[in-house]
Amino acid sequence: MLSIRNLTAAINGNDVLKGIDLEIKAGEVHAIMGPNGSGKSTLGKVIAGHPAYQVTGGEVIFEGKNLLELAPDERARAGVFLGFQLPIEVPGVSNASFLRLAYNKKAEAEGRDELDPLEFDDFIQEKIKGVKMNASFLDRSLNEGFSGGEKKRNEILQLSVLEPKLAILDELDSGLDIDALRILGEAVNRQLRPDRALLMITHFPRLLETVQPDKIHVLAGGRLIREGGKELALELEERGYDWLLQDTGRA
Amino acid sequence: MSSPLQQVTGQEYKYGFVTDIEADSAPPGLSEDIIRFISAKKGEPEWLLEFRLKAYRHWLTLTEPDWANVTYTKPDFQKIVYYSAPKQKAPTHESMDEVDPELIRTFEKLGVPINEQKALAGVAVDVVFDSVSVTTTYREKLAEVGIIFCSFSEAVREHPELVKQYLGSVVPTSDNFYAALNSAVFTDGSFCFIPKGVKCPMDLSTYFRINNKESGQFERTLIVAEAGASVSYLEGCTAPQFDTNQLHAAVVELVALDNASIKYSTVQNWYAGDKNGVGGIYNFVTKRGLCKGVNSKISWTQVETGSAITWKYPGCVLLGDNSIGEFYSVALTNHKQQADTGTKMIHIGRNTKSTIISKGISAGDSANSYRGLVKVLPKATGARNFSQCDSMLIGQTCSANTFPYIEVQNKSAKVEHEATTSKIGEEQLFYFQQRGIPAEDAISMIINGFCKDVFRELPMEFAVEATKLLSLKLEGSVG
Numbered sequence: 001m002l003s004i005r006n007l008t009a010a011i012n013g014n015d016v017l018k019g020i021d022l023e024i025k026a027g028e029v030h031a032i033m034g035p036n037g038s039g040k041s042t043l044g045k046v047i048a049g050h051p052a053y054q055v056t057g058g059e060v061i062f063e064g065k066n067l068l069e070l071a072p073d074e075r076a077r078a079g080v081f082l083g084f085q086l087p088i089e090v091p092g093v094s095n096a097s098f099l100r101l102a103y104n105k106k107a108e109a110e111g112r113d114e115l116d117p118l119e120f121d122d123f124i125q126e127k128i129k130g131v132k133m134n135a136s137f138l139d140r141s142l143n144e145g146f147s148g149g150e151k152k153r154n155e156i157l158q159l160s161v162l163e164p165k166l167a168i169l170d171e172l173d174s175g176l177d178i179d180a181l182r183i184l185g186e187a188v189n190r191q192l193r194p195d196r197a198l199l200m201i202t203h204f205p206r207l208l209e210t211v212q213p214d215k216i217h218v219l220a221g222g223r224l225i226r227e228g229g230k231e232l233a234l235e236l237e238e239r240g241y242d243w244l245l246q247d248t249g250r251a
Numbered sequence: 252m253s254s255p256l257q258q259v260t261g262q263e264y265k266y267g268f269v270t271d272i273e274a275d276s277a278p279p280g281l282s283e284d285i286i287r288f289i290s291a292k293k294g295e296p297e298w299l300l301e302f303r304l305k306a307y308r309h310w311l312t313l314t315e316p317d318w319a320n321v322t323y324t325k326p327d328f329q330k331i332v333y334y335s336a337p338k339q340k341a342p343t344h345e346s347m348d349e350v351d352p353e354l355i356r357t358f359e360k361l362g363v364p365i366n367e368q369k370a371l372a373g374v375a376v377d378v379v380f381d382s383v384s385v386t387t388t389y390r391e392k393l394a395e396v397g398i399i400f401c402s403f404s405e406a407v408r409e410h411p412e413l414v415k416q417y418l419g420s421v422v423p424t425s426d427n428f429y430a431a432l433n434s435a436v437f438t439d440g441s442f443c444f445i446p447k448g449v450k451c452p453m454d455l456s457t458y459f460r461i462n463n464k465e466s467g468q469f470e471r472t473l474i475v476a477e478a479g480a481s482v483s484y485l486e487g488c489t490a491p492q493f494d495t496n497q498l499h500a501a502v503v504e505l506v507a508l509d510n511a512s513i514k515y516s517t518v519q520n521w522y523a524g525d526k527n528g529v530g531g532i533y534n535f536v537t538k539r540g541l542c543k544g545v546n547s548k549i550s551w552t553q554v555e556t557g558s559a560i561t562w563k564y565p566g567c568v569l570l571g572d573n574s575i576g577e578f579y580s581v582a583l584t585n586h587k588q589q590a591d592t593g594t595k596m597i598h599i600g601r602n603t604k605s606t607i608i609s610k611g612i613s614a615g616d617s618a619n620s621y622r623g624l625v626k627v628l629p630k631a632t633g634a635r636n637f638s639q640c641d642s643m644l645i646g647q648t649c650s651a652n653t654f655p656y657i658e659v660q661n662k663s664a665k666v667e668h669e670a671t672t673s674k675i676g677e678e679q680l681f682y683f684q685q686r687g688i689p690a691e692d693a694i695s696m697i698i699n700g701f702c703k704d705v706f707r708e709l710p711m712e713f714a715v716e717a718t719k720l721l722s723l724k725l726e727g728s729v730g
Contacts, residue, residue: 048685051677072684081685088682091673092700101696102686109687141700158686 001026001197002047002166007058009046016042018222020058024166027194031208032201033233034219035241040201041085043219044168048082049075062166077109079165083155083172090142095154098142099124099161106162124161131157131187148175156184159191167191168199173207185210205233220245276466277334283307286435289334293404293438296411306424306434313428319591320620320652323560326467326498326533333436335466377402377441377457379470387441389453399444400455403471406442413444417475421504421541421568429500429562430537433469437502440470445480445511454710456485467498474504476511478544483514485713496524496559501536509544509571514552516709518717521557526615528587531559538565542574545600550577552708554717555592556724564622566595569603569631576605579705581717583724584617584649593623593654598631598664607638610702613649614725620652627664634664642672643701645694645725673701695722 002024009017016039024030034040046053047060049072060067067075090098096117103123104114115123128135131153143151152172159167169188173181188211192198200211208216208230216233218226218241226232226244236244277288286307290300315325377387377400393400399410406414424434441457459470476482499521505513515538524531534557540549551565567576578594596605605625613619619642627634642651653670675697683693698721699706706714 048681050681071689072681073687073689076685076687084682084685088679090679090682090697090700092703093696094700098683098686098696101692102688105687105689105692162686 001063002199003059003061004047005059005061007043007046007060008056009042009053010056011042011053015056016053016222017046020219020222020224022217022224024197024199026165026197027192028215029192029198029211029213030200031213031216031233032199032219032224033203033205033216033236035245036203038220039222040219041170044082044170044199044201047075047168048072048080073105076162076164077106081159081162081164081167083152083159083167083169085171085174087143087151087155089144089146091144093142094138095140095142096120096124096138099138099158102158103161127157127160130160130190132183133157149177149180152176152184153180156187160187163191163196165195166197166199168201170201171203172200173202173204181207182210205237208233218244275336276332279332280329281307281331281333281436285333289436289438292334292336293407295407298415299407302419302424303435306431307436309425310428310431310435313431315428319562319622320618320654321560321562321589321591323496323533323589326496328432331498332466333469334438336438377455379439379441379457379459379468393451393453393455396449396452397446398449398451399442401442403437403440403442403473406473410442410444413475414442414473417473417504417506418471419504421506421539422502422537427537429535430502433471433500433502433537436467437469437471440472440501441474442472443474443482443484445474445476445482447477448479449477450480451482454483454485456487458487467500469499470501472501472503473506474513474515475506476508476513476547478509478511480508481512481514483710484516485710486515486517487520496531496533498533498535499558501538503536503538503565505540505549507540507542507544507547507549507571507574510546511544512548512550513540514550515540515565516713517551517553517555518709518713518720519553519555519557519561520720523557523586523588524559526586528559531588532557534558534561534563536563538563539568539595540566540576541568542571542576542600542603544574545571546573547571548575548577550575550579550708551594552579552705553581553592554705554709554713554720555580555582555590556720558590559588561588561590561592563592564595564624566597566624567605568597568599569605569634570599571603572600573602573604574600575603577708578605578607578609578623579708580609581612581702581705581721582610582619582621583612583721584614584619585724586615586617588615588617590618591620591622593621595624596626596636598625598627598634598636598661601631602633603631604634605636607636607640608704609638609640610705611640611642611651612645612698612701612721612725613642613651614645616648618650618652620654622654622656624656624658625666625668626656627659627661627666629660631661632663634661636664636666638666638668639704640668640670641701642670643698644672644674691722691725694725698722698725 004020004022007020032040100120107114133153213230216228217224286303387401422430443455445451507513521532542549549567555561569576576596582590582592584590609621611619621640625636640653655668680693
């Protein structure tokens, strides 16, 4: 589904990704872990097409399409979703109208019927139950005044509305208490299908107990330095990242 | 791929066509003879000619104001044509059959319903083309409840006592440079009179069109709501695309007596000049409402999207005890446009209240300033004002300024002022795009969210139009 080859990227002239190779197949769950500043969030943003990053080499192929040639909104409509670590606040734009516009843009691109506000209300009422969100959040301005946890809940609500083929979740666990982490983890699990894939970016293994990855990659210094199964998470929890960095001579 | 923040403002001005119609014009230039010519053309009474000449003589002693935060080449007042009227079969039109079909086509193209059969239900329109009113719809229906809605020229002929009583009572001829000029040379406009106790059953509206390349438009609008009356009035405007600047210097006066209310809404879309700042309208307008009676209320709502230069401060003089003044404004500037706009709230009576909500949006290389005065006079015990002035910047090369002036001479007054500046930045746009929403839809949604507090004050049809207009104006400015 997603095939990244020798991807390099920079921001303001500083190289952040220094040659990433990653293969994600339909139905798989992958996790990228690594210390602060290793380039984890950058990888997610580059796949989604954030304009602040310059891709300096390599390729990103998604379902046969060269993603790097598409605008960010085209990538999204093609089925790439990025759950943000720090979702932005937009005063005056209601959460419901934002969600409906996003839903309808995708429906339009896929040749499905768009939903009018009443139809969308029926649709969304089901979805918010899945993330145990209070319906009053739909009428509030997008993320405005939401707590860190509420913003994350809203990201997963968007995920369940858009049902993307590839979901990249950047630090879903930051700012969440244990109960919220479990609820959102389960909501993410319900999105898993044989024709969809998930890439989780995280510091901490706890999330991986609820959403279990098939493969874990360790990213450090802009390179993937280790790949393993879900047992790698436990090892990282016990030993931290230092031993890996020393192993590869990049302490 | 150019970034979305560099693309959203390139949309062509779609009202930029010129109507080819034979006009009856005065030679360019300004003198007492020209004023006498205008007055004679309109068959005015002697007192009105005197009003004009007094204003002209005062104007000659004034110099053009330069305190606004705008720069432009000062108009040459001797090159302007002060009277230009499309040649018509009859001076007024009892029915649409008498209106030149070319004019009807022009206004159909502009989307202005001047044919009552095709009109928006419930909106009466006075249509002003260059210097004269072409037609006014629904007059008979309004007359049944005693409402007078007609062109200013007709009001002078048919209701001279009312015009004489109120003309210049809110904006005196000596008020300022452009108000004095308007008082000397105004040619037409709208007159509305809502008698005691009548709630106007439909929205009244005037559509202004400047067509002539050399002409200025100097319209005069006077709205009077007697005790207990209420009215909602809408104003729209467009002009063709010329590479020279045309001057639009209007005066609008509103008078609300005891318990009366007037709601005045404007969507201003004069030609703004091209991307390089060539051409466009100079919009130098004086608008003021007098809350003369107790419990009276005047509310200004404006959506300013056009003009090369905008210089306008619709204000309220809160004379009656417990009277209320409101100002809701969205001012959008793009390319080389400059706007210096805001309001004046003068609290004179006791327990007077005013609310100011101003939203400035700047894109391209434009400059957008809010300038507002809140003045509480010594007798205005219990006066209250709340002001909120928010600015939004799109891109790196535009500017936004806020110039609030607050003068309080009564200790019991409460005056609050809040201001914010935000930016539609890369991160906001990326968030929308990542959810599959194209940059232009994203900007339109963010802007509408930003302007929501003002748009909800607009009558429904206007709110829809305003929303579309802002999106059009910003198309291509985000890339």
